[in-house]
Amino acid sequence: MARRLIFGVAVLLGAASARGAGAPIPHGTLELIAEKQEVAAGHTLDVGLRFQLEKGWHVYWTNPGDSGEPPRVEWHLPAGLSAGAIEWPAPSRLESGSIVDYGYEDALLLIVPIRAKPSLAAQPAAQLGAEVRVLVCSHEMCIPSKVALSLALPIQSQPPRPDARTADLFAATRKALPRPAPPNWKFSVADGNESFVLTAALPAKLAHSITQAIFFPLAESQIENASPQKLQTSAAGFQLTLRKSDRLLKPIERLRGVLVLTSSPLDNRGYFIDVPVSKPGAERPLVQ
């Protein structure tokens, strides 16, 4: 009788953690979810940190901007599993007077690939653990927190089954992730006294439809985050003026980051760019 009771309790606990129960964070919730129902040995499974935030509260991008701090994860995984890097969706500019940060409001899914060695033995319930440190802020204040999340998944040799509860969210998030800029788009960066000028040469049809361009640098202290980014469009593409940070003391070799373009066919779409910085006077003029 006692054995059956213990078994029953164990099954209940197991079931709760298989769902990846969400944890409260300041002014929101955080949940560890998986795209599939199992981990397949020799394959990669995408898991995700799913944030839901109350209105008026935000978390930060990998470069948080003028203030704030991005979420950090420490993974506690069974032997044979390893976690890759967070795949950051394109952030928004969070403006507060003379201070501009980069981050997310409302809802966010941070996808992380989990790689499973081919030699992994099958297991009914492997515990994936994540210790997440996250700073949640409003315009008024910031609240740090630390939460422990866990998710129990079977490890098997067969291909895993999709999880109907999470499939759509992963697909939509993945579709909207920044992607490398197409090879036929040409970029250059000129190093001026006070600003970097990013020049983009684009196919004519796209060039004509650009209504907005915002650049989010991956590195800190390169551009003045709070300065408006002056956009000049033309038939050949556009130029974006990025004021340098007061704390940038040495020339930089390359400008890397996410360029978010708004245009009629593309809506809001983020592109990774990694552009060498030319010396002053070497700026390539837009071809008319």
Add this chain to the structure above:
Amino acid sequence: MKRSTRWARFLLAMPLHPMFIALVLCAALSQISAAKVGATAPDFTGTASNGKTFRLSEYRGKYVVLEWHNNGCPYVRKQYNSGNMQRLQKQWTGQGVVWFTILSSAPGKQGYVTAGEENDYLAKMRASPTAAMLDPTGEIGHLYDAKTSPHMFVINPQGVVIYDGAIDDKPTTELSDVPGATNYVSLALEQAMAGKQVAIAATRPYGCSVKYSDSMH
């Protein structure tokens, strides 16, 4: 019309002339975010919580540290609850450095304090800056383009900014990150006092945003 009258009318109308307005605006705007490593630290006058008035340029000949502060910010609390900021203030003022804590939170916002409240806080925390400057209009904050609390500046005896940025290299709210951190303020002071070049002169300041009066809600 007599020539002198025409000149008089011209001179009286000049302040309204677009060119004049543009020139004045340019001069005013160049004062915004005027703090830059290697340049002269912008001068300011402020009233401290002890009622005294302090003017930065009066301290030529001394090293000066500016510490932007907000007692509600978890990054500031990390430095104060660990005793670290108080230790730095005591150590460096003991060596003749002038230390100004600057409070740029607008009334009603986190970190805003009256003179009395700040004096109570300093006593409770056993903090010993030279003075805590009340800057509720954010004038000094905007002059230095202070972004976060804490945000640190070090000014040398010639009045030049030699450090602008974070207090240390651990941009977290964890108390446990204080002991092992490289303190950029101490490093800059040690190097400059030894006649050496400050190796790390600018870093991204980390912390909570300064709660200026022009912030949203």
